[in-house]
Amino acid sequence: MALLDGLLGPLEIALNRVLATSPQALEVLAAERDALQLSLRDLNWSFQLAPVKHGLVLTPVGTTPRASISTSLVGLARLAGGEDARSLGAALRIEGDAEYAEQIFTALRGAGVDWQAEMASLLGPGLLGRTRGWLDGGRDLLRDWLQHNAHAELVAAPDSAADVSMDALDQLAMQIDRCEARLARLEGQSR
Amino acid sequence: MSKPSTHFGYTAVPWDDKPGRVAAVFDSVASRYDLMNDLMSLGVHRAWKRFAVDLACIQRNDRVLDLAAGTGDLAALMASRLGERGSLVMSDYNAAMLGEGRDRIIDQGLAAQIRYVQADAEALPFADDSFDCITISFGLRNVRDKERALRSMFRVLAPGGRLLVLEFSQPRHPLLAKIYDAYSFEVIPRIGQLVAQDADSYRYLAESIRVHPGPDELQSMVEAAGFERTQYHSLTGGIVAVHRGYKF
Numbered sequence: 001m002a003l004l005d006g007l008l009g010p011l012e013i014a015l016n017r018v019l020a021t022s023p024q025a026l027e028v029l030a031a032e033r034d035a036l037q038l039s040l041r042d043l044n045w046s047f048q049l050a051p052v053k054h055g056l057v058l059t060p061v062g063t064t065p066r067a068s069i070s071t072s073l074v075g076l077a078r079l080a081g082g083e084d085a086r087s088l089g090a091a092l093r094i095e096g097d098a099e100y101a102e103q104i105f106t107a108l109r110g111a112g113v114d115w116q117a118e119m120a121s122l123l124g125p126g127l128l129g130r131t132r133g134w135l136d137g138g139r140d141l142l143r144d145w146l147q148h149n150a151h152a153e154l155v156a157a158p159d160s161a162a163d164v165s166m167d168a169l170d171q172l173a174m175q176i177d178r179c180e181a182r183l184a185r186l187e188g189q190s191r
Numbered sequence: 192m193s194k195p196s197t198h199f200g201y202t203a204v205p206w207d208d209k210p211g212r213v214a215a216v217f218d219s220v221a222s223r224y225d226l227m228n229d230l231m232s233l234g235v236h237r238a239w240k241r242f243a244v245d246l247a248c249i250q251r252n253d254r255v256l257d258l259a260a261g262t263g264d265l266a267a268l269m270a271s272r273l274g275e276r277g278s279l280v281m282s283d284y285n286a287a288m289l290g291e292g293r294d295r296i297i298d299q300g301l302a303a304q305i306r307y308v309q310a311d312a313e314a315l316p317f318a319d320d321s322f323d324c325i326t327i328s329f330g331l332r333n334v335r336d337k338e339r340a341l342r343s344m345f346r347v348l349a350p351g352g353r354l355l356v357l358e359f360s361q362p363r364h365p366l367l368a369k370i371y372d373a374y375s376f377e378v379i380p381r382i383g384q385l386v387a388q389d390a391d392s393y394r395y396l397a398e399s400i401r402v403h404p405g406p407d408e409l410q411s412m413v414e415a416a417g418f419e420r421t422q423y424h425s426l427t428g429g430i431v432a433v434h435r436g437y438k439f
Contacts, residue, residue, distance in 0.1 A: 006424075006425075008424075009242065009246060009424045009433075012246070013242075013245040013246060013248075016248045020248075020250075030351075033439065050420060052351070052353070052420075052437060053250075053323075053351040054248045054250050055248060057420060057422075057435075057437075059420065059422050060422070
């Protein structure tokens with residue numbers, strides 16, 4: 001999915017910044033070269049992680065990986081958080097060299113980083129916050145455009161089309177509100 | 192056998208003429224180079240360079256070679272991430288640009304780790320496996336024989352090392368491409384005339400971008416030079432791309 005592949009660069013940079021604080025993890029990764037494929041079912045997104053001397057390289061799906069992991073975002077967070085792969089049951093599917101996949105994840109867990117918190121900050125409130133920013137910007141832009149057209153009487157904007165757009169934005173805003181409330185609840189439960 | 196002609200912007204020129212012509216362009220713009228970059232890109236070139244350096248993932252002990260180093264802005268970013276045992280060589284074909292870069296590096300207090308080498312990227316004067324990371328930012332399109340330059344970079348890169356090429360590319364959206372064309376050919380030469388009293392050099396800049404290989408072709412060239420795990424990241428709608436390849 002090309003749109004999400006655009007996130008690979010920033011994601012890799014963030015990941016390697018965290019890994020740079022763990023020479024042990026870097027040492028384990030530096031000894032390996034083969035790609036591990038990660039498929040996030042809920043995002044319908046697959047990419048590959050390959051170890052290099054200074055951390056991990058994230059690339060779109062390309063070469064044949066040594067192992068493939070297919071899971072959800074929650075499954076990934078649980079795996080990264082230290083849960084045993086077997087306890088995830090059907091939520092996790094590993095194909096290929098499962099031992100290799102486990103070795104890479106063990107190295108990442110060994111970095112002594114709270115991956116769940118890191119992922120939550122990247123994919124949770126951070127992403128929601130950015131989406132809300134875009135949404136507010138889009139709303140303002142649409143409102144300004146409608147007002148401009150109404151005042152200048154340049155183009156009679158069809159009311160129904162404008163209403164549909166505004167409704168869609170309102171629906172999205174409601175979904176974001178729900179996600180934020182759910183995150184807050186989950187955060188409360190984990191304390 | 193006679194040498195083929197090559198391109199200097201849209202103009203076909205004899206093979207041996209291109210380096211001299213490119214050198215004349217940069218002799219002319221060296222003193223206003225950074226100001227022009229800020230004006231032309233509205234400051235976005237700094238974000239592109241920061242992204243490239245972030246992707247390079249510079250380690251404290253790395254030996255870094257910055258080709259087409261120009262006024263040294265990429266080198267300064269990388270030098271600040273090196274430790275005492277790390278080192279960086281700034282290299283450029285053009286003495287005027289390298290001189291500007293050296294002065295700026297000294298002004299920023301980063302000179303201790305940096306050496307300066309005037310060199311041709313097609314025939315790098317370094318031993319095999321000398322560097323952990325090589326960068327070339329907005330320089331490859333000015334190189335006459337890009338394949339040869341990439342092979343030369345591969346030779347001096349140590350196993351496990353990476354190459355990063357930041358270069359103009361091709362906007363992906365047709366509308367953006369049209370706006371970009373109009374901006375490149377109508378606005379940029381005028382800014383060049385106003386600020387650097389040199390419209391021709393900036394017309395060459397726009398033309399040289401158009402004749403530069405697209406991202407997929409450049410990736411193939413990087414692979415053909417021997418690099419592995421190659422990929423590129425398109426930035427700002429494809430106006431520029433950061434290419435990366437590893438030597439294993």
